[in-house]
Amino acid sequence: MSTPSSPTARRLWDISPPVHAGSPVFPGDTAFSQQWCATIGPGCPVNVSAITMSPHVGAHADAPLHYDAQGATIGDVSLEAFLGPCRVIHAIGCGPLITWEHIAHSVNGALPQRVLVRTYEHMPVDRWDGQLAAYAPDTIERLADLGVLLVGIDTASIDPADSKTLDSHQVIRRRGLRVLENLVLDAVPEGDYELIALPLKLTTADASPVRAVLRALD
Structure with missing residues (x-):
């Protein structure tokens, strides 16, 4: 979370x-590693x-290639x-699937085209959670019916970690939605914001890291 640099700057949340x-990382996935190819010194x-x-x-943002x-x-x-x-x-502590009743309290009036759901009190940034909460497929269907273009969540997947059918991913494939996963929403109150989470232009990849931020609307 950053501090505004001027009285007119809108507040940012780094998510x-x-x-x-x-x-x-998801079990079996490639963890982050870094090597130095060159270091400052003579020459x-x-x-x-x-x-x-x-x-x-x-x-990160999943591409359709990830599930299609x-x-x-x-x-x-x-x-x-x-x-x-x-x-x-907020649907904190709900699960294993986020159903419509978990989010209905905040789905009223005009709904923005992007919806992010917080399920953790404290997102586990230092460990894998095999019991992560995920979206129920019907929840995504109903959000799509209301004109939502993107769904996000603070867990590693919109489907259960042990799912082999990826039912919620198949809904976003069929309905043409986009998805963000592994967000950190611990410090973000319920409400409306501006989302900025642009993926890299990786021309052959199934996903891309994003630097996801929320900005206050005024």
Whole structure:
């Protein structure tokens, strides 16, 4: 979370977890690692590193290619869904599936096209949670019916960690929604914000890291 630099600056919430060698990853996925290719010293004016990681480490956007063999890569996905008004809804401690009754209290009147759901009191940025909360497929169907373009969550997946059918991912595939996972919403009150979470233009990848932030509307 940052402090405004001037009286007119809108408040920002950084909702991205730290990314480093200890960042949790889905079992079997590629963890973050970094090597130094060059370091400042005699004959070298710069530090240059090389990193290896799954694009699903930390806050990230899934591409349709992640859950559809013929789906678009993240570099081919329109940026529209990842930038604009959003609503943060608390469903803390709910699960294992987030059903409509868990979020209905905040779905009233005009709903922004982006919805982020907080399920943790404190998001576990330092460990893998195999019991993560996920969206019920019907919840995503109903959000799509209301015009939602993007759904987000503070867990590693919108489906249960042990799911082999990925029912909620299949709903977003069929309905054309976008998704953000691994957000940190611990300090964010329920309400409406501006979401900024642009993926990299990775032309062959199934996902991309994002630096996700929320900005106050006024």
